Amino acid sequence: MTEQRDDASERNASERVPDDGPHGRGTQHLVLVGLMGVGKSTIGRVLAERLGTRLVDSDDLIEEQTGKTVREIFLSEGEPAFRRLEQQVLLDALAAEEPLVIAAAGGVVLDEGNRRALRESGARVVWLVASLDTLVDRVASGGHRPLLDDDPRGALARMMDDREALYREVADALVTVDCRSVNLVVEAILR
Ligand code: S3P
Secondary structure (H helix, E strand, O other), X not given: OEEOOOHHHHHHHHHHOOOOOOOOOOOOOEXXXXXXXXXXXXXXXXXXXXXXXXXXXXXXXXXXXXXXXXXXXXXXXXXXXXXXXXXXXXXXXXXXXXXXXXXXXXXXXXXXXXXXXXXXXXOEEEEEEOOHHHHHHHOOOOOOOHHHOOOHHHHHXXXXXXXXXXXXXXXXXXXXXXXXXXXXXXXXXHO
């Protein structure tokens, strides 16, 4: 995995990604992974615009397909049902022939099959990373994040511990977002 933080590693990263298509390496998808609040949807939107590709935003698509909000699905059908929908959206997106930007929901790495699919798809997987303070500042209460209802800082801290190795397992590159504008993060991803 490349860490696109400093000049040396950024040079390294651009050497690894031949510029032969909108995302490098032909018709490859670009997948953003990372914890809630890191900015996957916002950064994904700008990236898709820059690359002229479609954005698949996991949570938005689940809500569109089911006619229910993520919160309603968690409450009425439970987390396992939500995770099955999350998996279907991920696998469908990875199977698409057109190159996509995919803003994967934060929990997508929890499932071993999803991690394998990400690794085997040939997609370029970028792990967006932020400090706990940044994440806590950014996650709004309510909305599509029922897992953060009670104690957002505690829940995010636990997820950071539990999921770090899982994000690392699927990621081709790591980009930190703390103190960086959306445009700077997009530049770092495209470098
Ligand atoms: C979750 C992340 C959320 C949403 C759900 C569960 C998670 O998406 O899918 O609340 O377990 O990390 P975002 O990562 O887009 O906030």
